[in-house]
């Protein structure tokens with residue numbers, strides 16, 4: 001069975017649920033899931049409860065992250081219309097700012113131009129701005145990037161119309177980048193019908209044409225693959241008011257390696273999408289003496305033995321190739337054959 005050695009991967013879109021959702025994930029379990037998936041650097045989203053939108057909350061969360069993380073972890077600050085004057089005070093604790101232009105899980109949402117202008121005027125220029133923007137909101141983001149002449153990163157692009165608009169804007173040299181998720185590359189509306197609540201996330205799963213468009217742009221327009229790891233318990237998913245989101249940290253590398261195995265993607269491109277490009281976009285250094293050893297063996301993804309507290313994956317039953325055998329971070333073996341060896345707090349919080 002052949003073995004591959006990859007750099008430590010970086011996943012720039014995860015939800016670790018601290019504060020307020022610790023019954024479904026926390027820094028210890030979320031970073032264990034990352035290491036199990038060959039990911040040594042993750043960025044955590046601010047739509048927590050309460051959100052990371054005031055100096056007190058983000059500072060307290062930063063300290064909890066330091067106590068809990070087993071890998072490299074950075075926080076996003078959240079743009080909230082009620083707290084917009086705090087943005088510069090959030091920056092010392094965050095890698096980047098997240099702006100939600102469309103409905104999602106949690107209360108963060110920016111809908112008015114004055115608040116958007118305040119974000120672009122007051123957030124430090126050396127730190128990134130990432131956006132949840134769907135459909136025509138992508139055009140709003142491109143307009144802001146152009147007007148303020150500063151980079152904008154689009155999260156989880158999922159539709160043909162969005163990726164084609166981004167390709168057009170990039171062809172004009174505009175300072176924008178984008179990510180796609182493994183679930184938008186691998187699942188369609190048909191899977192959403194089969195999976196029910198377990199296939200409900202934002203953006204929703206696309207048509208076959210949307211999925212085809214993402215693969216058409218995988219070698220040029222798309223800058224990175226990020227999981228949007230968004231754990232909810234099975235009880236919550238079975239409830240009346242289904243929260244959107246699916247876990248992804250432990251399955252993304254296997255899914256993308258399976259694309260390499262089937263010649264849909266080169267290994268060099270996988271490394272760009274999952275390691276070098278995400279770090280370049282967010283200005284994160286590659287950790288020294290770090291590697292991920294993968295056995296290119298076939299197996300079936302399942303809900304058994306997952307590190308994420310939610311304990312399930314929408315990809316259960318899928319045949320994949322590529323199992324993470326060992327992860328070394330800064331010279332230390334942090335995961336070996338499914339056992340997490342890194343202690344809580346042994347990781348680093350990035351800013």
Ligand SMILES: [Zn+2]
Pocket residue numbers: 013014015045228230
């Ligand atoms: Zn998300």
